[in-house]
Amino acid sequence: xRSILGAAIDTEAxxxxxxxxxxxxxxxxxxxxxxxxxxxxxxxxxxRKSILTAGRTIVLAEELGIPRVYGVGNKAQxxxxxxxxEVCAExxxxxxxxxxxxxxxxxxxxxGELLAPGEGQPVRDAVVGIVDFVxxxxxxxxxxxx
Amino acid sequence: xKLGIVGKGGVGKxxxxxxxxxxxxxxxxxxxxxxxxxxxxxxxxxxxSAQQADDVPLLPRSVVVGGGEGSLTPAQLLSTYGAxxxxxxxxxxxxxxxxxxxx
Numbered sequence: 001x002r003s004i005l006g007a008a009i010d011t012e013a014x015x016x017x018x019x020x021x022x023x024x025x026x027x028x029x030x031x032x033x034x035x036x037x038x039x040x041x042x043x044x045x046x047x048r049k050s051i052l053t054a055g056r057t058i059v060l061a062e063e064l065g066i067p068r069v070y071g072v073g074n075k076a077q078x079x080x081x082x083x084x085x086e087v088c089a090e091x092x093x094x095x096x097x098x099x100x101x102x103x104x105x106x107x108x109x110x111x112g113e114l115l116a117p118g119e120g121q122p123v124r125d126a127v128v129g130i131v132d133f134v135x136x137x138x139x140x141x142x143x144x145x146x
Numbered sequence: 147x148k149l150g151i152v153g154k155g156g157v158g159k160x161x162x163x164x165x166x167x168x169x170x171x172x173x174x175x176x177x178x179x180x181x182x183x184x185x186x187x188x189x190x191x192x193x194x195s196a197q198q199a200d201d202v203p204l205l206p207r208s209v210v211v212g213g214g215e216g217s218l219t220p221a222q223l224l225s226t227y228g229a230x231x232x233x234x235x236x237x238x239x240x241x242x243x244x245x246x247x248x249x
Contacts, residue, residue, distance in 0.1 A: 008224055012220050015149065016147070114192070131170065
């Protein structure tokens with residue numbers, strides 16, 4: 001049976017972002033929809049456990065047939081960029097980018113609101129970098145946003 | 147293009163998902179954001195108020211699978227169940243859409 005949601009994703013949107021339930025266990029139950037993801041981003045915090053988990057997620061995602069899976073290092077403070085790069089290489093996690101820790105994001109989260117214009121510029125810049133990375137990875141792939 | 151975002155609780159997955167969505171929307175692309183979390187917080191990160199977030203309907207499985215009499219068109223699905231957020235990103239709340247079959 002054709003899925004109307006699948007049709008909507010194909011015809012009514014240029015980019016569909018799916019915020020999955022947290023955790024590896026949901027990924028394996030989610031094989032149906034995720035199997036059709038063009039790109040999967042695994043968000044990590046600066047801890048060895050987080051990167052190790054990302055490594056396992058990537059192996060599982062590849063087994064599910066998702067072709068492009070990348071890690072994103074989040075909440076990076078002083079020294080974490082090097083930490084992410086080093087440990088991601090160790091656990092075979094390809095990095096799409098690193099997002100710095102930012103007090104503006106923490107504040108916006110406390111208010112339960114959107115990041116206000118002008119706030120969190122380093123984070124916004126990092127996000128743009130990751131979007132550019134993803135777009136570059138999709139060059140030549142059908143359905144990639146122009 | 148379908149982009150999946152995963153990560154354990156607390157890593158900033160939802161905040162980043164919203165920022166990715168807004169970045170694409172700012173480039174003029176039609177962006178659909180689907181929150182599949184049983185605790186749906188993407189609405190907040192996309193700028194909806196608590197009341198508006200509560201009002202976003204859960205996509206029924208029958209609508210996702212469809213194919214029966216009087217089923218919705220894709221555009222109708224979005225206009226009925228989608229919430230347009232301040233950054234023009236359309237938000238859907240769909241739990242376990244993965245049971246719905248081919249995407």
